[in-house]
Amino acid sequence: xxxxxxxxxxxxxxxxxxxxxxxxxxxxxxxxxxxxxxxxxxxxxxxxxxxxxxxxxxxxxxxxxxxxxxxxxxxxxxxxxxxxxxxxxxxxxxxxxxxxxxxxxxxxxxxxxxxxxxxxxxxxxxxxxxxxxxxxxxxxxxxxxxxxxxxxxxxxxxxxxxxxxxxxxxxxxxxxxxxxxxxxxxxxxxxxxxxxxxxxxxxxxxxxxxxxxxxxxxxxxxxxxxxxxxxxxxxxxxxxxxxxxxxxxxxxxxxxxxxxxxxxxxxxxxxxxxxxxxxxxxxxxxxxxxxxxxxxxxxxxxxxxxxxxxxxxxxxxxxxxxxxxxxxxxxxxxxxxxxxxx
Numbered sequence: 001x002x003x004x005x006x007x008x009x010x011x012x013x014x015x016x017x018x019x020x021x022x023x024x025x026x027x028x029x030x031x032x033x034x035x036x037x038x039x040x041x042x043x044x045x046x047x048x049x050x051x052x053x054x055x056x057x058x059x060x061x062x063x064x065x066x067x068x069x070x071x072x073x074x075x076x077x078x079x080x081x082x083x084x085x086x087x088x089x090x091x092x093x094x095x096x097x098x099x100x101x102x103x104x105x106x107x108x109x110x111x112x113x114x115x116x117x118x119x120x121x122x123x124x125x126x127x128x129x130x131x132x133x134x135x136x137x138x139x140x141x142x143x144x145x146x147x148x149x150x151x152x153x154x155x156x157x158x159x160x161x162x163x164x165x166x167x168x169x170x171x172x173x174x175x176x177x178x179x180x181x182x183x184x185x186x187x188x189x190x191x192x193x194x195x196x197x198x199x200x201x202x203x204x205x206x207x208x209x210x211x212x213x214x215x216x217x218x219x220x221x222x223x224x225x226x227x228x229x230x231x232x233x234x235x236x237x238x239x240x241x242x243x244x245x246x247x248x249x250x251x252x253x254x255x256x257x258x259x260x261x262x263x264x265x266x267x268x269x270x271x272x273x274x275x276x277x278x279x280x281x282x283x284x285x286x287x288x289x290x291x292x293x294x295x296x297x298x299x300x301x302x303x304x305x306x307x308x309x310x311x312x313x314x315x316x317x318x319x320x321x322x323x324x325x326x327x328x329x330x331x332x333x334x335x336x337x338x339x340x341x342x
Contacts, residue, residue, distance in 0.1 A: 004061055006030045006052055007071030011172050015203045016210060030061050052091030062102035067214050070095050070109045076174045078278035081136045088140035096151040107159040108213050109148045113199055114138040119291030126223045126299055135284050158220045160213040165227035169203035170322035180323045183242050188250035191259060191290035194235030199293040201227045202315035205308045212304040224300040228308045234289055240313055244320025256290040
């Protein structure tokens with residue numbers, strides 16, 4: 001297979017590329033003009049310099065491609081709505097147009113569980129109406145999905161939508177790395193009781209879901225949740241992380257509502273001050289960690305044969321080993337092996 005991956009240099013992209021190469025696919029990567037592509041070059045991945053926001057740069061990478069994995073997206077940065085929209089909505093539109101023009105046999109679009117909203121009273125399945133939390137990432141991921149759905153319905157684009165839970169693993173500086181840094185500095189907190197479930201999934205299980213969606217004929221036109229059916233509570237997750245990185249588990253519990261109000265105030269100050277940096281506390285982060293978020297994976301299991309293979313505790317152990325190693329390389333202090341006391 002000739003495969004094109006957008007967003008190939010990100011956490012999910014690297015893990016997906018490794019799996020594609022292992023199974024013998026020929027892989028192309030769409031890489032921003034100034035982006036570091038050494039990791040890709042070392043693996044003999046064909047590099048095409050371009051940008052999903054520039055339609056003319058997508059024609060050549062798509063030529064002769066069998067399948068496309070559209071992973072490119074803006075997330076985790078403090079940028080205005082127009083920037084998120086240009087990547088997550090308009091960029092997705094251009095990718096769909098290019099894939100349609102090239103006659104690809106499958107486009108797998110990576111969306112997000114955020115499109116359902118946060119802190120729902122029930123586990124979300126794929127039939128739930130989209131009701132994203134009112135912030136740039138969630139809103140534009142939902143709009144991006146609508147773009148893909150429009151191409152499926154009106155132009156018969158053979159596309160599949162994947163809604164993964166928050167994925168983590170080695171190389172994850174956005175989620176796992178940030179949380180681990182705070183725990184290492186003794187700044188970790190528990191929001192509310194800590195008994196709420198967190199929607200995390202190990203990155204290789206998301207890769208499994210992407211490959212299944214790309215290969216199953218019946219997946220065309222469908223949307224699938226990809227997650228783990230044995231989630232941890234907030235307190236369990238942070239406690240396991242702390243143990244793996246050699247930090248103290250957080251003991252301070254902060255009530256959700258006051259923290260959410262504080263996050264709102266801090267965000268407003270950041271907007272007024274035109275800050276370029278994401279606030280330490282955001283409403284999205286407070287709701288993610290302070291509320292219950294469950295998403296059913298029955299449809300993916302039934303129709304695609306998806307089965308989570310890496311438990312959340314095992315994923316934390318693997319990611320924790322990566323974090324300790326990269327921290328020791330930065331500080332020059334040898335890694336200390338952390339384990340459960342006998």
